[in-house]
Amino acid sequence: MLRIVTTLFCALMYFAPVQAEDLSSQDKSAVQQVISGQLEAFKVENGPLAFSFAAPVITGAFKTPENFIAMVKRGYAPVYNNQKYTFGSAAVDSLGRQIQHVTIVAADGKRYEAVYALQKQPDETWKIAGCTLVEIPGTDV
DSSP states (O other), X not given: OHHHHHHHHHHHHHHSOEEOOOOOHHHHHHHHHHHHHHHHHHHTTOHHHHHHTBOHHHHXXXXXXXXXXHHHHHHOHHHHTEEEEEEEEEEEETTSOEEXXXXXXXXXXXXXXXXXXXXXXXXXXEEXXXXXXXXXXXXXX
């Protein structure tokens, strides 16, 4: 079940067309803070904090921080155990989510492109609604 839900989120995020829409610097900064917060929570193994950055579509699917962390460890190990990360381009997709590209260096030195989808919440905060992760070939450190 978790695999189906994860695949669905990834497919929706990955295949949604991106609009050529400018993002405010305030939104770019807020999104990067949310992603950084979750990545740093993974580093210190703080599951509840990492889960707090997830959008309702994610929290509703996984129900508990423990379920969420188990999925991340299985399907997104490079994100969970990253050495470092850098932010790349950002845009807004056709569903109104902010898309943020992040280059991840995994614990084993391999580089990955993580494409995060974030949704603005009713309280104007941003939450992570999905992530697609692809290894960048030939970029071992």
